[in-house]
Amino acid sequence: MIQQTSDKKWFDQLVMELRMRQVHGSAIGDTIASAKELLRDTGQPAEKMFGPARDYAKALELPSAPKHDWICQALWPSTLGLLAFLLFNQAVVPWTRSELLLVSPAQLAFLATPVVLIAFLPLYLDAIIRRIWLCVGLSGIGALSGVLSAVAAPQNRAEAWLAVDPLPWLIGSALVMVALSIRNTTQSALTTGHDDITDPSSATAKSTGTGIKVFVQITNWLFPLLALAMLGLALVLR
Amino acid sequence: MEVSTSSPQVAGSVDWPSDWLRATLGFLCLRALSAGPSYGYAIISELERHGFGTIKGGTLYPLLTRYETAGLVTTEWRAGDGGPGRKYFALTETGRTELTRLSADWLRFSGATTRYLDQPTMEGSS
Structure with missing residues (x-):
């Protein structure tokens, strides 16, 4: 029982390490199946037979997708989506109150913090996946900067660095969010299942279930949905 | 090739x-x-039977993966x-040629x- 638990943990770590190395799902399935085959034959624990999962994943030197692929396909659209969402949030309240959008330098700096954190994610992604406290810390910084941006918002036009009509920003940011969501939906529909982990020893794939598909679609439309909620809240509270 | 159950031909210390x-x-x-296609455990057993000790999967599979890529x-x-x-590994013609070359080189080197x-x-010689 203990060995099964430790082996499961080892295999989970191996899958994570191979995913982080951008190894294709079919190659991961092959690696997992061949390792399980040897463990069945020898009856030894995975850690003893293959060493630490991280070292084994590195030693295999499996072909991987170029590291920049996910940055272009996922990271930049997400960063742009977040930027559009933050702009929308800044513009929505002044628009519902028929006021100008007032901006201060400190407010802009606080708003830029989560965008910068996400834009530089490739530099420290490995570290935050392996250290949960770092992930919690960075999420906390992002949330705190959001709160501080509200505190630093100018109260009147004299305090403001910029005073602009919120409507173009509202429409522009909404269009960007919707365009990115349509792009993500199309892309996920085209690529669903192509990188699933397939078990070659039984020729079955861990197919993408309905729950996962729904979750992916919600994620694709997360910013427009949240923006709609913010708009509704602003209209109710005005 | 399957795992042999015949008496081991241990070559000495492992x-x-x-x-x-x-x-x-x-x-x-x-x-x-x-001798023919074989799988992980059979290869490990074959090497162990011939006195090379127990090879770990963490050593064998990365090696075979590199050979597959090559x-x-x-x-x-x-x-x-x-x-x-079971995942079976089989020598290609290139692999067979490489084995012949490496075996000959090893025999010359060990000789x-x-x-x-x-x-x-010659103790004491300058």
Whole structure:
């Protein structure tokens, strides 16, 4: 029982390490199946037979997708989506109150913090996946900067660095969010299942279930949905 | 090739220096495949039976993966008897040629080493 638990943990770590190395799902399935085959034959624990999962994943030197692929396909659209969402949030309240959008330098700096954190994610992604406290810390910084941006918002036009009509920003940011969501939906529909982990020893794939598909679609439309909620809240509270 | 149950042909101690095994394991694995396609545990058993100690999966599979990438071996999943299948490794023509070349080189190297070690030492000579 203990060995099964430790082996499961080892295999989970191996899958994570191979995913982080951008190894294709079919190659991961092959690696997992061949390792399980040897463990069945020898009856030894995975850690003893293959060493630490991280070292084994590195030693295999499996072909991987170029590291920049996910940055272009996922990271930049997400960063742009977040930027559009933050702009929308800044513009929505002044628009519902028929006021100008007032901006201060400190407010802009606080708003830029989560965008910068996400834009530089490739530099420290490995570290935050392996250290949960770092992930919690960075999420906390992002949330705190959001709160501080509200505190630093100018109260009147004299305090403001910029005073602009919120409507173009509202429409522009909404269009960007919707365009990115349509792009993500199309892309996920085209690529669903192509990188699933397939078990070659039984020729079955861990197919993408309905729950996962729904979750992916919600994620694709997360910013427009949240923006709609913010708009509704602003209209109710005005 | 299946796991042999015949009496072992142990070549002596299995506690070889790791450097020696690292240098030779590649063509020993190719040699283990020369009789026909085989799978992980059978290769490990074959090498153990011939006195090379127990090779870990963490050493064997990365080596075979590199050989597959280099075109020295091919792999194929075969259905198991009522259970999960097995991954079989087989030598390619390139792999067979490489085995022949490495075996010849090793024999020349080990011969030279043996001849040198067998030479009488000339203690006190300047």
